[in-house]
Amino acid sequence: xxxxxxLADTALIMWGTTVTLVxxxxxxxxxGGTLAQALLALALCxxxxxxxxxxxxxxxxxxxSAQAAQGxxxxxxxxxxxxxxxxxxxxxPSWLQPIAANQPVSAMVGAIRALTIGGDTEQxxxxxxxxxxxxxxxxxxxxxxVFAVLATRRFTRN
Numbered sequence: 001x002x003x004x005x006x007l008a009d010t011a012l013i014m015w016g017t018t019v020t021l022v023x024x025x026x027x028x029x030x031x032g033g034t035l036a037q038a039l040l041a042l043a044l045c046x047x048x049x050x051x052x053x054x055x056x057x058x059x060x061x062x063x064x065s066a067q068a069a070q071g072x073x074x075x076x077x078x079x080x081x082x083x084x085x086x087x088x089x090x091x092x093p094s095w096l097q098p099i100a101a102n103q104p105v106s107a108m109v110g111a112i113r114a115l116t117i118g119g120d121t122e123q124x125x126x127x128x129x130x131x132x133x134x135x136x137x138x139x140x141x142x143x144x145x146v147f148a149v150l151a152t153r154r155f156t157r158n
Contacts, residue, residue: 002148002155006053013049017042032118037129041115044136048108051143052076058151061158079105104139111136 021042031038056073063069080086082096083105089097100106110132114121121129 002057002151005057006050006148009053009056010046010050013053014046017045017049031116033115034118037115037118040133041112044108044111044115044133044140047140048104048136051104051140051147054144054147054151058147058154061151061154079103083109085109104136104143107132107135107139 033041055076059072059075060069063072082092082100083103084100085105089100089106092100110125110127111129114125114127114129114132117124121127121132125132
C-alpha cells in the first residue's frame with residue numbers, strides 16, 4: 001500500500017515536471033548540455049521526488065489528522081530557502097553556509113544546473129557534474145532508505 005502511494009505521488013510529480021518543462025520551453029528555456037544530460041536531469045528529478053514522497057508519507061503517518069499532516073508537509077519547505085536554489089551559498093551568513101551547502105536541495109539544484117547549463121561545469125559551478133550528480137543520488141538514496149523504513153514500521157504498527 002505504501003509503495004503504491006509513493007509511486008502515485010512520483011507519477012503526479014512527473015506530470016507536474018512535464019508541464020513545467022513545456023512551459024519553460026515555451027517561454028524560452030533551452031538546455032545547454034546534451035540530450036543525455038537533459039534526460040539524466042529529468043531522471044534525477046523523478047528520483048528526488050520519489051525520495052521526498054517517502055518523507056511525506058512518513059509525515060502523514062505520524063500526523064494525528066489530515067490537517068496536521070498538511071501542516072507537517074510544510075516543515076520541509078524551509079529546505080528550499082536554505083539552499084542554493086535562489087541565491088549563492090556564499091552570499092548567506094557564515095553560520096548558515098555549511099547548512100545550505102550540505103543539504104539535499106542544494107545537492108539536487110547543483111546537479112540539475114550542472115546537467116542543463118552545459119559547458120565547463122567545474123569552472124562555472126566549482127565542481128564537475130559528476131560531483132553534483134553523486135551527491136544528489138546519495139541524498140536521494142539516504143532519504144528513501146530512512147523514510148521508507150520509518151514509514152513501513154509506522155504503518156505496520158498501526
